[in-house]
Amino acid sequence: MEKVAITINGRVCDGYRDQSVLNLARENGIYIPALCYHPELISSGGSCRVCLVEAHQGGRMRLVTSCNYPVRKGLEIKTDTDLVKKIRRGVLELLLSRVPDSDVIRDMAAMDGITETRFFKDEGKDSRGKCIACALCTLVCEEVVGVCAISMLNRGRDKTPGTPYHKSSNACIGCGACAYVCPTGAISLVDEGGTRTIWDKKFSMIKCSVCGIPHIPEVQADWIVKTTGKDRSFFDKCPDHR
Ligand code: SF4
Numbered sequence: 045m046e047k048v049a050i051t052i053n054g055r056v057c058d059g060y061r062d063q064s065v066l067n068l069a070r071e072n073g074i075y076i077p078a079l080c081y082h083p084e085l086i087s088s089g090g091s092c093r094v095c096l097v098e099a100h101q102g103g104r105m106r107l108v109t110s111c112n113y114p115v116r117k118g119l120e121i122k123t124d125t126d127l128v129k130k131i132r133r134g135v136l137e138l139l140l141s142r143v144p145d146s147d148v149i150r151d152m153a154a155m156d157g158i159t160e161t162r163f164f165k166d167e168g169k170d171s172r173g174k175c176i177a178c179a180l181c182t183l184v185c186e187e188v189v190g191v192c193a194i195s196m197l198n199r200g201r202d203k204t205p206g207t208p209y210h211k212s213s214n215a216c217i218g219c220g221a222c223a224y225v226c227p228t229g230a231i232s233l234v235d236e237g238g239t240r241t242i243w244d245k246k247f248s249m250i251k252c253s254v255c256g257i258p259h260i261p262e263v264q265a266d267w268i269v270k271t272t273g274k275d276r277s278f279f280d281k282c283p284d285h286r
Contacts, residue, residue, distance in 0.1 A: 080178035
């Protein structure tokens with residue numbers, strides 16, 4: 045990997061070519077808010093617009109999403125100018141109007157001094173809960189888990205992830221990766237009495253033979269056995285007792 049140094053807020057940061065600006069900033073302890081980015085997902089990022097920064101290069105300035113903007117020689121990044129702050133506040137106000145129930149968005153907005161939004165609040169019976177339609181859940185299901193049990197449904201303000209026809213999905217293995225990566229906690233996952241419920245589907249869990257705690261859905265274990273050749277007895281014990 046080719047090493048490249050850029051400046052972020054006047055500080056020289058050593059990174060490598062094609063590393064995302066957001067990733068490099070985080071490595072150097074520089075805060076840039078972000079929602080739809082996950083370092084493990086190849087195609088994540090760019091949709092929430094919260095991570096906008098100024099990118100200066102060759103005498104030109106562009107506003108870019110730092111989560112998918114590549115580190116290049118001679119790049120100068122500014123994360124805290126008046127312009128960046130003004131645009132980010134607008135983006136946060138829009139998100140606040142879209143998902144007023146989300147603690148994550150409210151806390152992020154409050155860090156920029158925003159507690160109210162000028163825009164129409166999407167609440168009441170037509171509310172989509174905490175979902176910002178970033179599609180991280182569908183990406184992890186496809187790219188990491190490899191089952192494509194969910195996809196983005198509808199368009200515009202009604203865009204939201206879900207199973208085909210909102211019916212219980214045969215493809216879903218109940219792994220919970222989608223709920224894990226969701227930046228706003230919009231996906232409900234409940235583990236109770238040895239059963240996991242997610243996307244309106246119930247999964248029986250395997251109990252650890254040592255501590256008795258349910259630790260993985262039977263269907264997920266079967267799927268891992270089928271796709272990796274791992275011995276099913278591997279799942280007799282939870283990760284803490286293997
Ligand atoms: S729980 Fe189902 S929908 Fe979510 S990532 Fe796992 S397989 Fe996909």
